[in-house]
Amino acid sequence: MKIKYIALLIFPLIITSCCGTISNAKKEYNISKATTLKSEWKSNPKEWFLEKDTLRGTGGPMHWAVIQSKKKLPKNYEIDFKVNMTRESLFEVMLNIDKENYIRTYLYQIDQNIVIGRGVYNKNSDEYGKRGGPTLFKKTMKLENNKWYSVKIKVSNNQLFFSVDNETFLECSLEKSNLSQQGKLGFLTNGEAKIIDLTIKNIE
Structure with missing residues (x-):
């Protein structure tokens, strides 16, 4: 009886540790x-490296x-x-990365917009056409260097919500926009970007 009880306690832990997604229903994920x-x-x-509680990326144009x-990210x-x-001018959250394809959700200083787009990234090439991709939705927002922005991204029932500072919002249907519906997560910068207070959680 005791063995059965112990087994029941251990089994969920095994499932959680072997889970193929970056977070699970019982906890938030952070680095x-x-x-x-x-x-x-x-x-x-x-x-990309961690400095105390700050994730820092350094790239170039x-x-x-x-x-x-x-x-993978959860559904x-x-x-x-x-x-x-x-x-520099670009910070991007790469959503639902599936092989070389992903959803672009990014802050772009040159155009002063936040953007949702269709992306492609070939890790072996910096050639034009093998990274980035077309803009699908955008909204004007004043963006500048050396300023902290709060970003929230939510995917629920194939609907994507993207907001910055709880002021500027974009929303779209993954299915209608022919965007990747599941995959991994990434971050991208063409200069230097710092990330703090990162949490990823599964939602029902």
Whole structure:
């Protein structure tokens, strides 16, 4: 009887640890240690690294710095964090990465917009046409370097919600816009970006 009871306690822990998604229903996911970053994310350690509680990426206009999770995002999820673009003009959240395709949700200083787009990223090439992609939806927002922005992204029932500072909002249907409906998570910068207070959680 005791063995059965112990087995019932251990089984959910095994399921959780072997889960193929970046978060599960019972907890929020965040990056708190350099060892977590190394074991659960794919990146060049010279381009993305953890400094205390800050995830920092450094790239350039000709070579975008990308970090990608090894596990998939849940079907329905919510992502919250704060970002500071300390250099250059582009910071991008790469959603539902499926092979080379993904959803672009980004802050773009040159056009002063937040954007949802269809993206492609080839990790072996910096050629034009093998990274980035077309804009589908955009909204004007004043963006500048060395300022913290609160970003919230939610995907629920194939509907994507993207907001910055709870002031500027974009929304679209993944199905109607022919966007990837499931995949991994990534971050991209063409300069330097800092991320704090990152949480990813599964939602019902």
